[in-house]
Amino acid sequence: MIPPDHGDNATDQVDRLIVLLAKLPGMGRRSARRAALKLLRDPAGLMLPLADAMRSTAEAVTPCRVCGNLDTRNPCRICTDPNRDQEMVCVVEGVADLWALERARVHRGLYHVLGGVLSALSGVGPEDLAVDALLSRVAGGGIHEVILALPATVDGATTAHYLHDRLRSSNVSVTRLAQGVPMGGALDVMDDGTLAAALKARRPA
């Protein structure tokens, strides 16, 4: 008999809660137990509000049918915001990247969430990503620039290259994020690839 992980006395319910909590990113079995205990200690102040927040969010939030952003509105409030530049579309791997760019408040155009990057190793092809949706959006007209804000990895670069190819026939300018030394980055801890990219892309001081 495999002993239950938090003791004989624990109920099936607590067990199930711990198993589900352990599925959250950054949570292991041990931290899930600590989280379950904290929740159990404050049912009215934390566990029930969190349960309600999850239920109502799950019911209200959907992917935007235009860009793939997650929102209670569909199309989302970025796509429908008249103050945003409708002619610029920033292509990102996932919603987390969209949130990061929004936090930085540096892009005032629209977005397009790919839902991943091409990966030969993981078997991710163009049909698994929102590539056709992007091409349709561009073919629909009104977009002047597509900014490829994809991760600076091999798969990200492959995806950027592929999208650039597919967009070549259309009449939009395709750009990529600059690569170089990050803000506050000390040179002696940078990897060779970053140093090479930064040197190659050097600009007048």
Add this chain to the structure above:
Amino acid sequence: MIPPDHGDNATDQVDRLIVLLAKLPGMGRRSARRAALKLLRDPAGLMLPLADAMRSTAEAVTPCRVCGNLDTRNPCRICTDPNRDQEMVCVVEGVADLWALERARVHRGLYHVLGGVLSALSGVGPEDLAVDALLSRVAGGGIHEVILALPATVDGATTAHYLHDRLRSSNVSVTRLAQGVPMGGALDVMDDGTLAAALKARRPA
């Protein structure tokens, strides 16, 4: 205006979910955002089951009126288990410690959850802990040994000392966990206190 932490577009609902997730132990703002995204990506498979598990657990689980353990039964299934030694009560700081001892399957008696340890710094006195409940249990008779399984800290030792004093007039034997080098512990990384305690409590080989 303070910019919202995950972008203009984020809904109040997602915001609230992130704030609540960030209250879990080990979760920061950043990991709460990642957790929220993972939940949003799988509403039916993860977010709704977790919401339901929290709601049903919050409604079903209460502290045992005898020992303070958390269970759907009250008195809990340890207190009502006829196979357990009713004459031994192990005093622990919290339910997490009770779970740890149950996982180790080393104690076949009952428990008493104090709900903390005495702390002059944090202003925790005997009236904040389940001390009177413990004394009543012991005064009720039938208990031969009280094992103080409190943390090996200054506050834990103070609490053990205090409980030993209070239990002196009763007719039970009061014991404490042994202190020493933990299993697999290399001597050169042990702190001085542990080495001193282990040497002092040395036993015939």
